[in-house]
Amino acid sequence: MTRSVTAHLFCAVNGVVESPDKFQFDAFGPEEGQLMGATLAGVTDVVIGRVLWQEWSEYWPPHADGDPFAAFINPARKHVLTSAGGGDLGWNSTAIDGDPVAYVRDLTHAGEGGITVAGGIETVRTLFLAGVVDTLTLTVHPAVGTGRRLFDDSVPVTRLNLVDSTVTSAGNAVLTYSLRG
Template identity: 25%
Template sequence: MRKIIVLEHVSLDGVIQAPGGPDEDISDGFAYGGWSASYSNEIVGTLLRRQMNMPFDLLLGRKTYEIWAPYWPQHAEVWPRANKAIKYVASNTMTSGEWQPSVFLSGDIAEKITQIKQQQGPDLHVWGSGDLIQTLIKHDLVDVFWLMIYPITLGSGKRLFADGTIPAAFKVTESKVAPNGVIAVNYERAGTITTGVSGS
């Protein structure tokens, strides 16, 4: 079975909106686009390149697809695998796009993604796609969260874990802390929550 891996830049208060640039996503008046830029460093860059060079297909929301479709074909030397990967796009309005190969999903998105997970192929990487991620979390479809956590709070914006997040346990399989405070951590799904009484 293919895994769904969510890869996100996230603030301490859980915001994932527009880390890459001022105009990336200004919906709801978000004013801090590009908030991750000043924290670029060699450690995070190396880890990002490793993820970007793994075999994968992409699972994207419509907005992320529309942002990426004109960009990555013009920057193939930076991320050649993105252009070769199948782009599965969750959208009830788009049915085609120029960034190929692309497959557009509508209707019961959770059911269609469940079917895709059961097919043969590389893991499915999810970048951005805040609305789609909420659907994936709600239906327990995320196998791995690969997060870059930044030492900053933003106060508002689209959050990684919003209403509808299910109770779930995870285990850390890898983590690194950059000198500037950015934490790169890999959380893999680890069953249900275990409760008990903490010791004194």
């Protein structure tokens, strides 16, 4: 049985996904929390870039009390894209050794539970465009941001299928896509 692979990013209306804390403002409420909870339900493995892993590994372990995301991320198995080589990194984390696309493809055939790609930007972009990520959810906030976009000018024209959509009372459009054909 093949495990599903998802990714979820917060996005400004101009496509910026870098530093969402700078454009989310007051547009994250209970509905967004419920949608994230539903997305992460059943996920046992997280693929993550080294920089984001470093930030989270310093922040989340001591902030475990009552936070729903901490309850998810702290026990999850984390697979870290890093040039440091393979092996145990602590915090239930393993360095990905070799090609990340091949690694995640192999991961879909081993173990149980879902797999999510948490970031960074290049990690999500690479794995999604390689067809390894089954669905990509973008929570588009009603704001214009500054910074890097998920799909910059280096990405060729790529067709997507809209799999699901909802608009929250905070004005966020939650859009889930898959690659077309």
